[in-house]
Amino acid sequence: MRDQHSNRSAGRPTLEEVAARAGVGRGTVSRVVNGSAQVSPRAREAVQTAIDELGYVPNRAARALVTQRTDSIALVVFESGERFFAEPFFGRIVQSVSSVLVARNLQMVLMIAQAPEERRQLEGYLTRQHVDGALLLSVHGDDPLPAVLEERGVPTVRAGRPAHPGPISFVDADNRGGARAAVSYLVEQGRRYIATITGPMDTAPGLGRYQGYRDVVGDGPAASGDFGEISGAMAMEWLLTNHPQLDAVFAASDMMAAGALQVLRRSGRRVPEDVAVIGFDDSVVARHTQPPLTSVYQPVEQMGQEMVRLLLAKLDGEEPVERETVLPTRLILRGSA
């Protein structure tokens, strides 16, 4: 379309063309491109010059066809659109995963599986044919996909401890420990009637954070939400109705804590004087609620990096190393507790 010298059409130059220009064989060019040591300095330079002059870029598809590697890895998010953009958590993970991958010259294919039909399509899609491995975010408890993938030979690392321990590597924040720290802090502050608003129990963070709560106060009053703001408000209303004497609430997410805060205010309770509130995630909204939210910070960026590290290790070393990494959390004190 642009130039049609000979009959090769507009397309980018090929290995063969570079070889011709440099006066060497295809093999040599390939060796240079892939950084093999078995090339004489003279040849290497000639090839390099030709590459620069022609603006040669290796054809990914051709390479993938023979190497059986696509050099791209999938980042799969199982989440409704709504939550995906409501949760700063995802953005930060995506961000950190991306930067590691770019440095390694790998492509990041983002897949958001929300609607059931997208789910199904995705399942067919995730083959060794298409990606070298997969990073799974916010998998729900009973989801069979991780197992399916592993079975198909697609190396996988997930974020969040699986509900049922299996052969799958994962990276997680210490949800339980973080929750424990938060609730312990409430106890130290002299709170005596501590309730909790939990996340979905079929979710690793939901469960872990609840367990941490129980570790400290045992069977306290609990209402469940879905990590979202509305659900937090509803849970808080329920708690207020059934346990009006509570003097502290530990919410398993900042969004739920924010919802709870509003209900608390409407009910005439002062925070933190009458009721202390602690959230989880240390998200942006935590700094903007009234009062600012004391919250549990998780090292999200580090988690992303670690996930990639584990996956790449799995890809390189053939032996299927099943590894788990649990990263520490930290309580960030603000005004609400």
Place this chain on the structure above:
Amino acid sequence: MRDQHSNRSAGRPTLEEVAARAGVGRGTVSRVVNGSAQVSPRAREAVQTAIDELGYVPNRAARALVTQRTDSIALVVFESGERFFAEPFFGRIVQSVSSVLVARNLQMVLMIAQAPEERRQLEGYLTRQHVDGALLLSVHGDDPLPAVLEERGVPTVRAGRPAHPGPISFVDADNRGGARAAVSYLVEQGRRYIATITGPMDTAPGLGRYQGYRDVVGDGPAASGDFGEISGAMAMEWLLTNHPQLDAVFAASDMMAAGALQVLRRSGRRVPEDVAVIGFDDSVVARHTQPPLTSVYQPVEQMGQEMVRLLLAKLDGEEPVERETVLPTRLILRGSA
């Protein structure tokens, strides 16, 4: 590794194997897979059966090699990690783009170009060889990349009106109109001394929102920020020092408005009684500031969809349709103005 009948190793079944099993030729299987009409019902059924039994999945690389199409498109975000996850805007765009792409059976490759060296790498990477087209997010004014890509034959659609009109399609929210609506509203409410906190002027939204402000009040007091919270606070301080008599502020982003709110409160001003504040983006934080922020909503999801639509049109119809779409914004009233 699983089965080694003949010497074909563990790999997924190939077209040829499907053909053999169905008792037809490669061509016929290919026709079935690609939905050609030129296949007898009998053959089609036989092939379909074989595909199901073998669990055949076409090899993307092989197909790409011959069709010269990768069936994947890049979503490029030019933004520091920090802003990427601070801005709900991106998450929502990503989300909506993703869902359209999945429906069309296209892969979304997310690239975040922050550090300069990542920038450079990306430039080499974005070839027709690797993706069929690119969606560009938050390009800065003087960035040559869009032009480079277009020149290399990579169809491109960007979000945000380019600083210098060029041959590139774009989708944008009506930043100028939205700003105009916001500032007009302030005027209607009887505000007489309206300042603005602008975004980066080398950015389409930054510029557009400032222009909208000027459309209504002309040369009012302006301080510039970078869309982030801290910069909003600093800008507000500057404004308060130099224009203590101001009675309204229009900030070009919610985050900056949030920063401004804090400074205003510290300075003893009541919002909205003494000073009205309006933000832009209608983001999550807008609902959680004190008071909740009146803000300009932009139809982010729709923008994402529209970007994909334009890009696909460009890919299909060969003629390079340079199109632009500007989507309307809407003022959302809350407590701050």
Place this chain on the structure above:
DNA sequence: CAGTCGGATGAGAGCGCTCCCGGGGTCGTG
């Protein structure tokens, strides 16, 4: 000086797919 060793090199053989061509069957028509 013959023999040997090893590094550099060129080229053949595919990887799995689509495209296209030509053969053969079926049907309708003169």
Place this chain on the structure above:
DNA sequence: CACGACCCCGGGAGCGCTCTCATCCGACTG
């Protein structure tokens, strides 16, 4: 009954690359 029109269909060619192997050449050894 013969001939063309129209479908279906099989398989060769080739996309651009890597890998393997045989070859070649210079250097080193005995």
